[in-house]
Amino acid sequence: xxxxxxxxxxxxxxxxxxxxxxxxxxxxxxxxxxxxxxxxxxxxxxxxxxxxxxxxxxxxxxxxxxxxxxxxxxxxxxxxxxxxxxxxxxxxxxxxxxxxxxxxxxxxxxxxxxxxxxxxxxxxxxxxxxxxxxxxxxxxxxxxxxxxxxxxxxxxxxxxxxxxxxxxxxxxxxxxxxxxxxxxxxxxxxxxxxxxxxxxxxxxxxxxxxxxxxxxxxxxxxxxxxxxxxxxxxxxxxxxxxxxxxxxxxxxxxxxxxxxxxxxxxxxxxxxxxxxxxxxxxxxxx
Amino acid sequence: xxxxxxxxxxxxxxxxxxxxxxxxxxxxxxxxxxxxxxxxxxxxxxxxxxxxxxxxxxxxxxxxxxxxxxxxxxxxxxxxxxxxxxxxxxxxxxxxxxxxxxxxxxxxxxxxxxxxxxxxxxxxxxxxxxxxxxxxxxxxxxxxxxxxxxxxxxxxxxxxxxxxxxxxxxxxxxxxxxxxxxxxxxxxxxxxxxxxxxxxxxxxxxxxxxxxxxxxxxxxxxxxxxxxxxxxxxxxxxxxxxxxxxxxxxxxxxxxxxxxxxxxxxxxxxxxxxxxxxxxxxxxxxxxxxxxxxxxxxxxxxxxxxxxxxxxxxxxxxxxxxxxxxxxxxxxxxxxxxx
Amino acid sequence: xxxxxxxxxxxxxxxxxxxxxxxxxxxxxxxxxxxxxxxxxxxxxxxxxxxxxxxxxxxxxxxxxxxxxxxxxxxxxxxxxxxxxxxxxxxxxxxxxxxxxxxxxxxxxxxxxxxxxxxxxxxxxxxxxxxxxxxxxxxxxxxxxxxxxxxxxxxxxxxxxxxxxxxxxxxxxxxxxxxxxxxxxxxxxxxxxxxxxxxxxxxxxxxxxxxxxxxxxxxxxxxxxxxxxxxxxxxxxxxxxxxxxxxxxxxxxxxxxxxxxxxxxxxx
Numbered sequence: 001x002x003x004x005x006x007x008x009x010x011x012x013x014x015x016x017x018x019x020x021x022x023x024x025x026x027x028x029x030x031x032x033x034x035x036x037x038x039x040x041x042x043x044x045x046x047x048x049x050x051x052x053x054x055x056x057x058x059x060x061x062x063x064x065x066x067x068x069x070x071x072x073x074x075x076x077x078x079x080x081x082x083x084x085x086x087x088x089x090x091x092x093x094x095x096x097x098x099x100x101x102x103x104x105x106x107x108x109x110x111x112x113x114x115x116x117x118x119x120x121x122x123x124x125x126x127x128x129x130x131x132x133x134x135x136x137x138x139x140x141x142x143x144x145x146x147x148x149x150x151x152x153x154x155x156x157x158x159x160x161x162x163x164x165x166x167x168x169x170x171x172x173x174x175x176x177x178x179x180x181x182x183x184x185x186x187x188x189x190x191x192x193x194x195x196x197x198x199x200x201x202x203x204x205x206x207x208x209x210x211x212x213x214x215x216x217x218x219x220x221x222x223x224x225x226x227x228x229x230x231x232x233x234x235x236x237x238x239x240x241x242x243x244x245x246x247x248x249x250x251x252x253x254x255x256x257x258x259x260x261x262x263x264x265x266x267x268x269x270x271x272x273x274x275x276x277x278x279x280x281x282x283x284x285x286x
Numbered sequence: 287x288x289x290x291x292x293x294x295x296x297x298x299x300x301x302x303x304x305x306x307x308x309x310x311x312x313x314x315x316x317x318x319x320x321x322x323x324x325x326x327x328x329x330x331x332x333x334x335x336x337x338x339x340x341x342x343x344x345x346x347x348x349x350x351x352x353x354x355x356x357x358x359x360x361x362x363x364x365x366x367x368x369x370x371x372x373x374x375x376x377x378x379x380x381x382x383x384x385x386x387x388x389x390x391x392x393x394x395x396x397x398x399x400x401x402x403x404x405x406x407x408x409x410x411x412x413x414x415x416x417x418x419x420x421x422x423x424x425x426x427x428x429x430x431x432x433x434x435x436x437x438x439x440x441x442x443x444x445x446x447x448x449x450x451x452x453x454x455x456x457x458x459x460x461x462x463x464x465x466x467x468x469x470x471x472x473x474x475x476x477x478x479x480x481x482x483x484x485x486x487x488x489x490x491x492x493x494x495x496x497x498x499x500x501x502x503x504x505x506x507x508x509x510x511x512x513x514x515x516x517x518x519x520x521x522x523x524x525x526x527x528x529x530x531x532x533x534x535x536x537x538x539x540x541x542x543x544x545x546x547x548x549x550x551x552x553x554x555x556x557x558x559x560x561x562x563x564x565x566x567x568x569x570x571x572x573x574x575x576x577x578x579x580x581x582x583x584x585x586x587x588x589x590x591x592x593x594x595x596x597x598x599x600x601x602x603x604x605x606x607x608x609x610x611x612x613x614x615x616x617x618x619x620x621x622x623x624x625x
Numbered sequence: 626x627x628x629x630x631x632x633x634x635x636x637x638x639x640x641x642x643x644x645x646x647x648x649x650x651x652x653x654x655x656x657x658x659x660x661x662x663x664x665x666x667x668x669x670x671x672x673x674x675x676x677x678x679x680x681x682x683x684x685x686x687x688x689x690x691x692x693x694x695x696x697x698x699x700x701x702x703x704x705x706x707x708x709x710x711x712x713x714x715x716x717x718x719x720x721x722x723x724x725x726x727x728x729x730x731x732x733x734x735x736x737x738x739x740x741x742x743x744x745x746x747x748x749x750x751x752x753x754x755x756x757x758x759x760x761x762x763x764x765x766x767x768x769x770x771x772x773x774x775x776x777x778x779x780x781x782x783x784x785x786x787x788x789x790x791x792x793x794x795x796x797x798x799x800x801x802x803x804x805x806x807x808x809x810x811x812x813x814x815x816x817x818x819x820x821x822x823x824x825x826x827x828x829x830x831x832x833x834x835x836x837x838x839x840x841x842x843x844x845x846x847x848x849x850x851x852x853x854x855x856x857x858x859x860x861x862x863x864x865x866x867x868x869x870x871x872x873x874x875x876x877x878x879x880x881x882x883x884x885x886x887x888x889x890x891x892x893x
Contacts, residue, residue, distance in 0.1 A: 011808050012722045016731060019719035019779060023734045026776040030749030031737070033756065042609070047350070047372075068624055086653060093650040105826075106884045107654055111661045112833045113880045114873040115854040121861050122660035129439075129499040132663070151485045165657070170830055171788050174823050178792040194643070212788040215739065216781065223742025226839070233485025234444040237623035244744050248343045249446075250616040253748070260745040267740045315863050337693075337851065340862050347844070351755050353764055355847060490862060
């Protein structure tokens with residue numbers, strides 16, 4: 001009995017329609033509006049006004065902005081690597097647990113029910129000179145002077161990793177959980193030690209989850225501005241803050257839009273080779 | 287939409303019920319104590335919806351659509367002209383304000399709105415230096431913030447106008463100097479200072495000065511007063527070279543359909559007894575002369591907020607900048623931050 | 626740890642949790658929960674400042690008396706529940722369709738929405754809503770917040786569900802259809818149940834993101850639709866405010882209890 005091909009296509013189209021409509025209305029159109037903004041001029045005190053111009057795009061050519069973009073990529077990449085490194089073993093732990101698996105999962109997400117702003121302020125409280133960490137270290141006699149734990153790239157990385165860790169753990173867990181145990185048992189039966197099993201079978205098989213997690217961490221980290229601002233002490237400027245400034249303090253929406261478009265363009269360029277590699281599957285993420 | 291109405295009706299039923307008229311007020315945080323708001327609600331029989339913001343930009347973002355639902359806002363004086371030009375403000379009829387003559391003399395015909403057609407001054411302040419003399423020698427001028435006396439425990443505000451303004455003062459120029467050369471010189475000056483700073487922070491630095499993490503911070507007088515209330519050993523300096531002055535004003539949005547009620551609210555805030563209560567509750571410097579008369583004792587105890595008049599002569603009202611200046615300043619600020 | 630090839634149970638497989646892994650997990654959980662613990666401890670501090678001044682519940686009392694805080698919490702919950710429901714449904718269907726056969730447009734669209742910084746998405750939505758509202762007499766409110774939340778949640782749901790679908794065997798559905806099921810039945814009775822944990826994880830993620838969102842919400846919320854993160858941020862910026870700690874602790878305790886209860890029910 002063959003599958004009725006027609007209804008398969010119809011079902012699929014039906015399933016795709018709500019998401020497509022949503023994307024078109026709430027993303028496509030707003031983005032077109034924003035793109036239009038990049039060609040307009042800034043109003044005297046904000047907003048956009050008439051003369052169409054290429055000026056905003058020309059301003060982008062400045063090496064100042066390229067430097068900022070590069071720094072932001074580096075920070076986001078570092079945060080993603082840390083998240084993967086820290087998150088993968090944790091996801092493994094949860095996937096291997098016989099009991100309490102849901103509990104462990106929920107424990108990962110539980111801190112997230114507090115506003116991330118509140119948690120960032122909590123970290124500031126912990127890391128500052130008179131904060132808990134320094135006080136404990138001083139009391140234990142391990143250091144003589146308070147360590148400058150706050151207002152540097154280290155603190156920013158800590159904040160980013162802390163905030164986006166679940167975005168890595170959950171997808172990786174979802175992939176690990178569904179993994180075929182018999183493969184692992186077979187490997188063990190063939191004489192592989194647990195570490196070999198991990199390295200040669202589990203890790204490669206969890207690639208979809210790792211990739212999904214990496215993208216879910218990298219992108220927000222790239223555009224983050226509250227966490228770098230608060231934990232970085234405002235001494236450096238990343239692209240998220242730059243864009244945010246354009247839309248608020250500087251009130252230069254056209255230039256802010258141009259920056260945003262440029263940012264999105266560069267990230268897409270990065271993701272393009274990944275998409276092509278998987279060919280028919282349409283990309284390793286989507 | 288139905289959900290929202292449902293939710294509102296629950297909230298309304300849970301809160302005060304039975305009042306039909308409502309006024310929506312958007313203000314800076316810690317600028318009116320809750321008791322004063324309740325007092326107005328009782329006396330006028332109106333229900334107030336009150337929300338707060340932390341910066342003029344935030345306020346502007348919320349009201350810029352022209353259809354935001356707010357009635358009364360409190361812009362800082364150098365935002366009045368821009369907001370007028372963006373056609374966001376409604377014309378005030380100051381003659382309908384019975385208490386307008388309670389304003390202190392400098393504020394009756396302010397530079398930014400001589401005839402009080404668009405706003406009414408409310409509270410004012412200045413930018414200076416909050417410091418902890420136990421941790422480092424006391425600063426008395428902006429140039430002290432350029433010296434390496436705080437072991438890196440110094441901060442400046444995260445605001446281009448404030449930082450460049452202070453830099454300009456150390457170079458002997460006006461706080462409001464807007465020429466290309468002035469701004470570039472300011473940026474280079476600020477660049478020299480950057481390695482000495484712990485961070486660029488706004489009001490959040492208050493708690494850190496109180497706890498001793500930061501020894502010296504560029505800060506507004508009002509916020510500094512809050513810190514001093516918490517830690518009396520702290521002090522505030524009005525820098526010798528000069529400093530920036532600002533005043534927050536009451537204004538009615540053009541979109542508001544409750545201008546009459548709004549005027550009533552403004553008039554209420556102009557009452558000397560009400561204004562004095564606000565000062566006592568929020569620790570701010572008022573533009574209301576009649577209220578000042580009621581607060582003689584308190585004022586003597588608040589040199590941070592009410593410095594002697596000679597000190598104030600060194601201050602300059604912060605000015606609005608034209609578009610090209612804003613662009614250059616923004617660009618130089620980005621350069622400073624990326625360095 | 627040697628393998629015990631004879632037994633087939635998971636517990637005895639080479640996947641048995643090693644002690645290193647358990648210790649590591651404990652450390653990570655400590656790291657994740659340290660700020661939370663700090664918040665809880667200081668919510669019980671009698672003093673407003675960081676000096677410990679005795680045990681006190683006054684901040685909780687103040688939190689309950691704060692009308693704005695309660696209203697915004699309710700708003701956050703309503704928005705999160707609604708947006709999660711819609712986003713999970715739409716996203717799961719979309720992920721399934723993409724799994725069956727990739728669509729480059731859809732993939733590109735979703736990828737683009739993922740790549741967009743929050744501030745950009747927020748501004749574009751604001752511009753869009755204002756443009757529409759110029760024609761009708763609408764205002765920003767709960768509806769715009771919900772729409773915005775659905776918008777940015779969908780792509781996360783699709784990502785998680787798709788990642789899990791990719792580890793599933795497509796032959797299962799084919800087998801079902803060879804046995805006479807239509808593809809709708811195959812989806813509903815074979816794939817969906819297998820997908821359930823993945824959908825659950827996606828829904829949880831969507832709910833968390835929605836509840837915690839600040840940037841986009843602050844841009845598209847109206848006068849009456851302040852959410853909890855907005856109120857908390859405003860309070861936190863004004864300095865250490867233990868009421869913030871109190872309400873954060875309350876929420877965590879509440880959600881924790883709900884989750885525990887849900888677990889108990891499930892295991893019954």
